[in-house]
Structure formats: structure tokens, C-alpha cells
């Protein structure tokens with residue numbers, strides 16, 4: 631198939647909120663610096679639902695969503711040296727080129743090499759899409775577009791992993807689990823013994839395994855997974871006040887993993903005066919803004935954010951896969967449902983119904 635167009639099945643988002651349809655899609659061969667991957671498993675992350683909803687300012691339609699997946703390299707374009715056909719890989723929406731200002735800064739996991747192109751749904755070399763239906767182009771999404779049996783990504787966006795790793799499980803290491811773990815390990819650097827509040831017990835929230843954890847969610851089905859929890863719906867007082875009262879002045883760290891700006895405010899304001907740090911993980915809708923009294927920061931609270939948990943994708947995803955293989959991190963626990971690609975709309979319904987963490991689709 632090298633150098634040939636592949637026709638395969640993909641779930642196409644034609645316009646916001648309109649059910650995805652499974653289509654025969656043409657996937658062009660990888661160009662210079664690109665890799666074509668046969669996707670075997672993809673999970674759904676809340677960010678896919680967010681962009682599909684039309685609330686993402688970078689959302690473009692029609693497109694192929696999906697960014698938490700695993701597969702096998704089918705072919706590579708010119709100049710690709712790091713992977714070859716047959717390699718097991720995880721596509722990475724956060725690239726790592728190793729050479730740009732960001733990569734060399736030692737201060738961030740963000741990479742600037744392909745971000746401008748991936749933000750507008752095209753490939754860097756010719757600013758075109760590799761996906762089409764009968765000649766009509768479809769936009770890429772997050773540089774990954776994994777809701778397709780074949781996808782084309784930039785070589786700086788591919789992590790080569792241990793071929794022994796079960797792809798139906800480690801696909802989760804493409805987004806949700808590393809984001810939760812990294813928010814704790816890399817962004818907040820939570821010390822043992824800290825009191826931590828996690829706003830929501832979805833996958834990203836639950837992945838933040840810490841000792842003293844207070845879970846806050848409105849889906850009571852999720853409470854069985856943690857020892858201490860609060861449901862804001864069961865309190866008259868603002869939830870930050872309930873937490874401050876419960877914890878002798880507030881928590882050491884808090885994490886917002888919902889994308890709700892009023893919850894982000896609660897998460898900051900439930901932090902302890904003088905040192906409490908709140909990390910924003912959730913992705914908020916276009917036009918939303920955060921606010922609080924500046925006095926909250928003047929008196930020592932810190933507001934931060936994280937993308938992919940601060941992990942450098944190509945160098946650290948393989949390491950996370952090894953940690954999973956050595957049973958040092960959990961992944962299986964977050965998979966509550968498994969379906970086929972054709973059932974993708976049902977998978978989105980499950981995400982919104984409660985009780986669901988990750989649904990993995992077999993391609």
C-alpha cells in the first residue's frame with residue numbers, strides 16, 4: 631500500500647452535534663515527515679465531545695475527531711527516521727520535535743513545530759488535509775484524527791512503544807491517564823501527605839491517585855471509586871466554603887478537570903491561604919473566562935494549568951507504557967466500556983450518561 635491512497639472506514643463529524651456517520655474515506659499517502667498509521671483502538675475523551683459540540687474555537691467541520699489511540703505504522707513519508715512500518719505507536723496530539731524554542735526551553739512540554747497547522751486541521755508541509763471523500767477534503771483534528779482506520783500524522787507526533795503492550799489498553803496513554811498523573815507529578819508536584827481536592831471523578835480526575843483525596847462530582851455513581859467525596863448538589867453553601875471548613879483552612883492542591891469556569895473558581899478558592907495551588911486541566915468553551923478576587927493570589931494561592939500533564943510526548947509516552955507493563959501505573963481500571971467503531975454515537979451517549987469512564991472502540 632506504500633505510496634497509494636487507502637480507502638477505509640472513518641467516523642465523520644459533519645457539523646456540530648450532528649451524529650457522526652461512518653463513511654468510506656480516502657487517506658492519502660504520508661508526505662515528507664509524515665507517518666500513516668493503522669489505528670487499532672481508540673478511546674473517547676471529553677475533549678472530542680467538546681469540539682464536536684461546537685464550543686471549541688479551533689473546531690472545524692467536516693472533520694475526523696479522536697486523539698486517544700494506539701496502532702501500527704503502515705507506511706512513512708520521506709525523511710522519516712524514527713519509526714518504520716510495523717512499529718507499534720501511540721499518536722500524540724502534543725508533538726515533541728526536540729528542536730524548537732519550546733522543546734529546548736526545559737520549561738514546558740509544549741512544542742511549536744506543527745501546532746499552527748494542527749490547530750487549523752491540516753498537515754504542515756502543504757497546508758492540506760490527507761483525508762477526503764470523493765475529492766472533498768475533511769479536516770484533521772489535534773494532529774491525530776484517530777476515529778479512522780488509517781490516519782496520517784506528523785513524525786514529531788508519534789511515540790514508538792513496546793510491541794508487547796496491549797494496544798486495547800495502552801491507547802489510554804494517549805491522553806486521559808497521563809494528563810491526570812502528570813498534573814499531580816509534573817505540574818503540581820504534590821508532596822506525600824498533601825490534602826488534595828479533585829473536581830470531578832472522570833478519567834482525568836481519577837487518574838490523579840494521591841493519598842488524601844477529596845473527590846467532588848455531581849455523578850454519585852463515581853463515588854464508589856474514592857474514599858472521601860462531596861456532591862455540590864447536596865450542600866447549600868458554596869462548595870469552596872464547605873471544603874475550607876472541612877480541611878482546617880483549605881487544601882494544599884486542587885485540580886479542575888471539568889472545563890467549567892465557575893468550578894475553576896471554586897477550585898482556586900478552596901485552596902489554603904499562603905500556599906494552596908490549583909491546577910486547571912479542564913477545557914472551557916469559547917468565550918468563557920476565569921475570575922476571582924486578585925486578593926486570592928495576593929494571599930498566596932497559585933493558579934496554574936497543564937496540557938497532557940506536562941509530559942514530553944515522544945520521549946515519555948514509551949516510558950509510561952513501560953510503567954504500565956511493570957504494573958506501576960493503572961490503566962485497565964478506567965475502561966468501563968468497549969464497542970466497535972460503528973457504535974461511536976452510542977459511545978458518546980455513554981460518556982454523558984454517568985458511570986462511564988473510558989469507552990474503547992475496536993476499529
Ligand code: NAD
Pocket residue numbers: 674675676677680805806809829830831832833834835846847848849852862887888889890893910911912913914936937938939981986987
Ligand atoms: P469525563 O467525561 O471522563 O469526566 C467529567 C466528569 O465531570 C464526570 O464525572 C462528570 O460527572 C463531572 N462533572 C460535570 N460537571 C460537574 C460539576 N459541575 N461539578 C462536579 N463534577 C462535574 O471527562 P475527561 O475525559 O476526564 O476530561 C475532563 C476534562 O479535562 C475535560 O474538560 C477535557 O476536555 C479535559 N482534558 C484536558 C486535558 C489537558 O491536557 N489539559 C487532557 C484531557 C482532558
Ligand code: AHE
Pocket residue numbers: 675676677678686687688689724740745805913914916936937938
Ligand atoms: N482548542 C481549544 C483548546 C483545547 C485544549 O486546551 N487542549 C488541550 C488538550 S485536551 C486533551 O483532551 C491542550 O493540550 N492544549 C494545548 C494545546 O497545544 O492545544 C481552544 O480553546 O482553542
Ligand code: ZN
Pocket residue numbers: 675676677678697698805806
Ligand atoms: Zn483528551
Ligand code: ZN
Pocket residue numbers: 725726727728729730731732733740741742743
Ligand atoms: Zn518542538
